[in-house]
Amino acid sequence: MGKSGSAGPLMTLDINRFNGVPLHLQISEALRKAVSNGQLQGGERLPSTRSLAGDWSVSRNTVLQVFETLISEGYLEARVGDGTYVKRQVLGDFTATSATDERPLETKASYPFRGLSQRGKALIAHRLGGLTERPTLFMPDVPDLQAFPIRSWLRLMNEVSGRLKGDILVNVSNAGYEPLRDAIAQHLRTARGMMVESRQVIITTGSQQSLDLLARLLVDRGDPVWLEEPGYVGARAALMANGCSVLPIPTDEEGINIDLGRSKFPTPRMVLVSPSRHYPLGGTLSAERREELLDLSRTTGAWILEDDYDCEFRYRGQPFAALQSVDRDGRVVSIGTFSKTLLPSFRLGFVVVPIDLADDFAKARAVIDRHAPIMEQMVLAEFMHRGLYSAHIRRMRSLYAERQAAMLQLLDETLSYTPPEFECAGGMHFVLPFKEGVDDTAVAHELWKDRIVSRPLSMYFSGRRKCSGLLLGFAAFRAEDILAAGKHLAGLGDLIRRND
Ligand SMILES: Cc1ncc(COP(=O)(O)O)c(C=O)c1O
Structure with a gap:
């Protein structure tokens, strides 16, 4: 048996729960470093996965995932019936004491350009994670995972797999599976008032891919792009990774402020907005600003990229039709996702493009990844054509409305706080605004000690002036x-910014 684990370096792991980097990746990286710099020594026995999960406040599965990765990379070894140990000779360890450091110089010189390209560096500069843990109260942006009608879905999978023969095995349009494009077009016409034919619908693997595709196809490196401030970090990352110059435009309860945008940066190449429900503040782009935005697009030639986010979950008042529905000039490109209405891991979404661009988008898909997997597209098409999708949205809308009411009651009873009316109209989260100067990231960290997940509002700002709060x-x-x-939120009362 090796020496028993000195938990020192393990206890002090610096885990950031809000930077979007999956926890298992952060922990794996920290352990690699600890092994490489000798804080963890070869032959050292690590504490049990259960006790590490407790120390790091993560699930045991996360620790198991980390161990599995590091074992496969040669940093750790599992000894049957004994435990997990730091391996004595670490593969790929580039520290002074490692064997690999003695590689002959020619070997090193034979890889003169090893390392990421400038584009690669830009791509990883914005670290976005996905869901890494099962959601615990009050994790934002997650639909009810249990409410998903898994039985109907499995029945359809079974049925559809019987149809996997003939042409469909090899011949799928790069724009997506035709019946799914039909179903989405039909849904958007009825639910969102959009003027859309199925050939305008390009199936993607979710909004993130749609954003990347649009940034590649409609803007050039260095082009100015307006983004709502605060705004969606995923959009900012996709645009910046593609070399756009992202310009934060102040946004309030009526949506993006076109006048302010015009006065600061008059000729954007693209404007990215979430008109239906602004993310993360929750306002709806007012009729007046919609007109101003379309006018800006007409006079400057700017593309409007509409993230029709959260349009399905409206609980009060009349929903606005999509901005695309009033665009007469083919300047609005609209994106949608099934991540919130179905499941985030499905990775299915779409772009609605002006008709003259549809072929170009399909051609670009051919170069990038051809198309999304056919089986999922077939099942979703069937799910939509049979009315199961609309029925599921209706069910979720009334379930989420009940939960929203519970949340309003909680905020009122615990913090005497009532969110503004515009925020109550829909959505899946509330923003608790804090007084200026409150460190919202520190508050979120503090709440996490009680297993409460929240997101600091400041992370959605890219400019210097950030508002503080919690989602x-x-x-x-x-x-x-x-x-x-x-009891978990009670301590926040003094931090809240109140307008009365
Ligand atoms: C504003 C906004 N748009 C879109 C999405 C969905 O992204 P995806 O389809 O890549 O899962 C999210 C996810 O949180 C979001 O916040």
Whole structure:
């Protein structure tokens, strides 16, 4: 048996729960470093996965995932019936004491250009994670994972797999599976008032791919792009990774402020907006600003990229039709996702493009990744054509409305706080605004000690002036659990910015 684990370096791991980097990646990286710099020595026995999960406040599965990765990379070894140890000779360890450092110079010189390209560096500069842990109260942006109609989905998978023969095995349009494009077009015409034919619909693997595709195809490196401030970090990352010059435009309860945008940066090449429900503040782009935006596009030639986000979950008042529905000049490109209405891991979404661009988008897809996997597209097409998608949205809308009411009650009873009316109209989270100067990231870290997940509002700002606050999601959690969570939020009362 080796010496028993000195937990020192393990206990002090610096884990950041809000930078979007999956926890298992952060922990693996920290352990690699600890091994490479000798903080963890070869032959050292690591504490059990259960105790490390407790120390790091992560699930045991996360620790198991880390161990598996590091074992496969040669940093750790599992000894049956004994435990997990730091391996004595670490593969790929480039520290002074490692064997690999003695590679002959010619070997090193034979890789003169090893390392990321400038584009590669830009791509990884914005670290975005996905869901890495099962959601716990009040994780934002997550739909109810249990409510997904898994039985109907499996039945359709079974049925559809019987149809996997003939042409469909090899011949799928790069723009997507035709019946799915039809179903989406039909859904958008009825639910969003959009003027769309199925040939305008390009199936993607979600909004993130749609954003990347649009940034590649419609803007050039260095082109100015307006982005709502605060705004969606995923959009900012995709645009910046493609070399755009992203310009933060102040956004309030009526949406992006076109006048301010015009006065600061008059000729954008593209404007990215979430008109239906601004992310993360929750306002709806007003009729007046819609007109101003379309006018800006007409006079400057700017593309409008509409993220029709959260349009499905509206609980009060009349929903606005999509901006695309009033565009007469073919300047609005609209994106949608199934990540919130179905499941985030499905990775299915779409772009609605002006008709004259449809072929070009399909050609670009051919170069990038051809198309999304056919089986998922076939099942979703069937799910939509049979009315199961609309029925599921209706069910979720009333479930989330109940949960929203529970959240409002909790905020009122615990913090005497009532969100503004525009925020209550829909969505899956509330923003709790803090007084100026409150460190919202520190507050989020503090809440995490009680297993409460929130997101600091400041992370959605890219300019120097950031507002402080917390995003608290409610969609994925039962009303009774929301109502029982008062004790965790009670300490926030003094931090809240109140308008009265
Ligand atoms: C504003 C916004 N748009 C789109 C998405 C969905 O992204 P994706 O389809 O890549 O999962 C999200 C996810 O949180 C979001 O916040």
